[in-house]
Amino acid sequence: MRQPFEKQTEPAIRAPAIVLGLIFVFIVVHLIRLADPSFDDLVLEYMAFYQGSFWWSWVTYAFVHGDWAHLAINSFWMLAFGSVVAQRMGTVRFVIFSAICAAAGSIPYWFSGDQVLLVGASAAISGQMAGAVRLIYAGGALPGGMRQDMEHVRALSLAELFSNRQALIFLALWAGLNLLFGTGSFPADGGGEIAWEAHFGGFLGGLLLFGFLDKPRG
Numbered sequence: 001m002r003q004p005f006e007k008q009t010e011p012a013i014r015a016p017a018i019v020l021g022l023i024f025v026f027i028v029v030h031l032i033r034l035a036d037p038s039f040d041d042l043v044l045e046y047m048a049f050y051q052g053s054f055w056w057s058w059v060t061y062a063f064v065h066g067d068w069a070h071l072a073i074n075s076f077w078m079l080a081f082g083s084v085v086a087q088r089m090g091t092v093r094f095v096i097f098s099a100i101c102a103a104a105g106s107i108p109y110w111f112s113g114d115q116v117l118l119v120g121a122s123a124a125i126s127g128q129m130a131g132a133v134r135l136i137y138a139g140g141a142l143p144g145g146m147r148q149d150m151e152h153v154r155a156l157s158l159a160e161l162f163s164n165r166q167a168l169i170f171l172a173l174w175a176g177l178n179l180l181f182g183t184g185s186f187p188a189d190g191g192g193e194i195a196w197e198a199h200f201g202g203f204l205g206g207l208l209l210f211g212f213l214d215k216p217r218g
Contacts, residue, residue: 014083014087015079015083016083016086016087016091016094017091018086018091018094018095019078019079019082019083019086022078022082022098022121023075023078023079025063026063026065026071026074026075026121027071029043029047029063029064029065030064030065030068030071033064043064044064044117044119046060047060047061047063047064048060048061048064048117048118048119049061049106049109049110049117049118049119050115050116050117050118051110051113051115057106058102058103058106059099059102059103059106061102061106061117061118061119061120062098062102062120062121062123062124063121064119064120065119065120065121066119066120070119070120074120074121074122074125077122077125077129078121078125078128081125081128081129081132082094082098082125082128082132084128084131084132084135084136085097085128085131085132085135085210088131088135088214089213089214089215090215093213093215096213097127097128097131097206097209097210097213098124098127098128099124100127100205100209101123101124101126101127101128101130101202101203101205101206101209102121102123102124102127102202103205104123104127104201104202104204104205104206104209105122105123105124105126105127105195105197105198105199105201105202105205106118106123106198106201107201108197108198108200108201109195109197109198109201111197112197114195114197118195118198120195122194122195122198122199122202123195123198123199123201123202124202125202126198126199126200126202126203126206127202127203127205127206127207127209128206129174129203129206130202130203130204130205130206130207130210131206131207131209131210131214133156133161133167133170133171134155134156134161134207134210134211134214135153135155135156137156137161137164137166137167137170138153138154138155138156138160139153155210155211155214157211158207158211174203175200178194178196178199178200179196181194181196
């Protein structure tokens with residue numbers, strides 16, 4: 001029998017399976033690194049990004065994190081902003097989008113000539129954030145989830161995004177914080193700093209690519 005006055009609750013974060021799956025892979029990779037020093041060396045050699053690294057490391061570095069705090073922070077932001085984009089795009093397009101954003105973050109870091117290992121999903125998440133703001137400030141989504149009609153909302157064009165005052169404030173704060181704290185990357189030993197070049201590369205990649213992969217329903 002229907003309960004007409006029963007209160008319906010929504011989860012605080014409506015995370016798609018692909019987002020939870022990626023976070024699970026982050027955890028597995030980190031546990032492998034902690035299991036044995038030789039495993040740690042292999043993961044860093046074959047997955048981390050550095051000058052002269054393997055071609056696939058332009059993307060795989062996103063699965064490696066410096067320490068548990070680094071992994072937790074990136075997982076939180078992926079839950080918040082990646083969920084919005086994944087719900088909008090679907091699994092396949094979201095994976096392609098995130099991989100390209102990770103690679104886009106590798107490019108400026110490579111040109112910077114920095115010799116510190118680049119690890120972490122921050123560049124991919126920066127790209128996801130760039131895509132999410134084009135939906136959030138169109139009124140169709142909130143970080144961590146989406147309104148019921150978000151799948152049908154027209155995302156902001158780049159011109160509309162950069163003429164939206166609230167969006168510009170958000171972008172300015174994001175850029176300012178990255179420049180303030182970003183003087184390097186989280187290295188393998190868990191110390192170190194933020195790779196701001198990779199963040200900006202991933203963000204720019206996401207900002208430009210989102211319109212090509214965005215496919216609203218209806």
